[in-house]
Amino acid sequence: MTQFKEKYTKLYENLSDDDQIAFDSLNQEFDKNHVAQEAKYKKLYELVRNMIDNNQNYIDYYNQKTRVLAKNESKELEKIRGNFWIDVTILLFYFAVLYIAMTFFIGEIVLSYSVVLALLLIFVMVPFMNHGIKHQASGRGSHKTGASIIFLLLFVITNCLIIFMSSSFLQVLFIDSFDVSLVDSLLFGLFIIIAAAALYFILSSSEWSTKIIFIIILIYSLGRILYPLDVLNGLATFIVKYFMYIGLVIIVLMQLYRSRKKNR
Incomplete structure (x- = not known):
């Protein structure tokens, strides 16, 4: 817990119920404006x-809606950008691991519209996660039970779509399956995880040189994922056989740039 969060919490606990509700709302509005946690609690403490x-x-004292006050106060505060996409990537990483586990359990790589539907549900569930689970975990989500329930429901449905992707129950969504060797299965799973991790670092990094490095890694990982599936054969083959060398040159150049920048 940060210094200002501790100070704010002590004052908050002694407020009236109405004022606590107001500051709960203000807290949430700061989150909607993507204010960094330390800056947010410092401002809440001051207010x-x-x-x-x-x-x-x-x-x-303030005589204005919390939404308006938070918007005005947020203008000069430090911001965190891309929270939505980072949360999407974290969930994507989880479901990627689940998909890989099911691939090994089934013994083949399965392509199904249920996986596509699961990807879409990830985007749908993130707002409910942010306005439900996260707020309750931070102790300010007493009015967010509905959002939490919807998130948990979507989360369970998404898990089921992946776990039962090859079952007769979801046969109508089945596209194709690929019987590959154990080595190819391991590589397929490995590069799915690498792709998800690369996407996370692309979205969370603030340095463009770092973003470029992980974009290269993401492109190569996607090529390796497509390679055993006979999908976009020409593109996948080019990425696997030739793009790796191009990417290595770019990564080395970016690393040299970062080193020179740090030594200035």
């Missing part, structure tokens, strides 16, 4: 401190 020092409640 509640000023209100208490003037011996007033939220409505009398």
